[in-house]
Every structure is written in C-alpha cells, then in structure tokens.
Amino acid sequence: MKKIIFLPLVILGIAITQELQAQDRTPWVAPGVVLGRENPLKGNEEVAKEGKKIYANHCGSCHGDKGKGDGIAASACNPKPADHTSDYVQKEVDASLYWKISEGRGPMPSFKNALTEDEIWKIINYIRTLKAKKP
Ligand code: HEC
Structure with missing residues (x-):
C-alpha cells in the first residue's frame, strides 16, 4: 500500500526538479x-x-584556464559553464x-565568502x- 502512495510522490519530485533545472537555463x-x-x-593590466x-x-576547473567553458568539471555542469571569451x-x-x-x-558557486x-x-x-581574437 505504501508503495502506491510513494511512486506518484517520486514522479512529482522528478517533475519539479526538471522544471527548476529548465528555469535555470534562462x-x-x-x-x-x-x-x-x-x-x-x-x-589595470598588472593586476x-x-x-x-x-x-x-x-x-579553471569549470570555465577552463583560457575561459572557454571547457574545464575538466564542465561536462558535469547543467547548464554548462559560461564561455568568458x-x-x-x-x-x-x-x-x-x-x-x-x-x-x-545553479552549479556555479557563490564566491562572496x-x-x-x-x-x-x-x-x-x-x-x-x-x-x-578575431582572425
Ligand atoms: C563548479 C563549476 C564552476 C566554477 C568553479 C565556477 N563557475 Fe562560473 N559558471 C558555472 C556555470 C555552470 C555557469 C552558468 C550558470 C547559469 O547560467 O546558471 C557559470 C557562469 C558564470 C558567469 C556568468 C556568465 C553569464 O553572464 O551568464 C560568470 C561571470 C562566471 N561563471 C565566472 C566565474 C568565475 C570568475 C569563477 C571563479 C572565481 C567561476 N565562475 C567558477 C560553473 C562554475
């Protein structure tokens, strides 16, 4: 009996998570x-x-050392890290x-602390x- 109640809750949970992730792509x-x-x-170019x-x-782990959004952790991010170039x-x-x-x-951490x-x-x-750089 418990399983019958549990399943719709899981499906609802997945639907809400997907909706929130979709919103993050805005x-x-x-x-x-x-x-x-x-x-x-x-x-100031020195700094x-x-x-x-x-x-x-x-x-760099996400955005790549050259900022192209291709760091090693990039593929695990949804949405993908921004391309800073x-x-x-x-x-x-x-x-x-x-x-x-x-x-x-989303996957992008807060750095204020x-x-x-x-x-x-x-x-x-x-x-x-x-x-x-444009060719
Ligand atoms: C764990 C991976 C991760 C790390 C580490 C990370 N970022 Fe991000 N970053 C992301 C993702 C993913 C996005 C896209 C977020 C979105 O659009 O919701 C993003 C987006 C951004 C954007 C927004 C671009 C735009 O206008 O849409 C900036 C700026 C940025 N990152 C700068 C940085 C800087 C600077 C650092 C280091 C201090 C950093 N990020 C570290 C994953 C990361």
Missing part, C-alpha cells in the same frame, strides 16, 4: 540596482596577471560580472583579456 541577468558599481581596478592565477585556482560575457559591464561571481547560480572584493575585481580584469 538568461542570467544581474538586478539593475547592482549595475552602478565601478571597478576600482578598471584597466590581471594576479587575476589569472586566482582564476586558475578557483574557476564570448561576446555575451565580454559585453557585460564589470558590475554585472562582479554580482554573478559573488552570488553564483571565498574571495575578497579585490580578488574578484582582479579576476574580472583577467576575464577582460580573454576577449576572443
């Missing part, structure tokens, strides 16, 4: 209120080198990237160097 948009923030290190090291330690990411303002890195979403503000801005300066 574009990820930072709330307007955070977008006014200026990058205090904007244009981009430090950013590269922090990126390799904390982001893409126009989509490169056209985003620094404040939007800052917010996404701080908050995380793991990294300092400075470290996050340095990573963003590194991401700016990844712009795909």
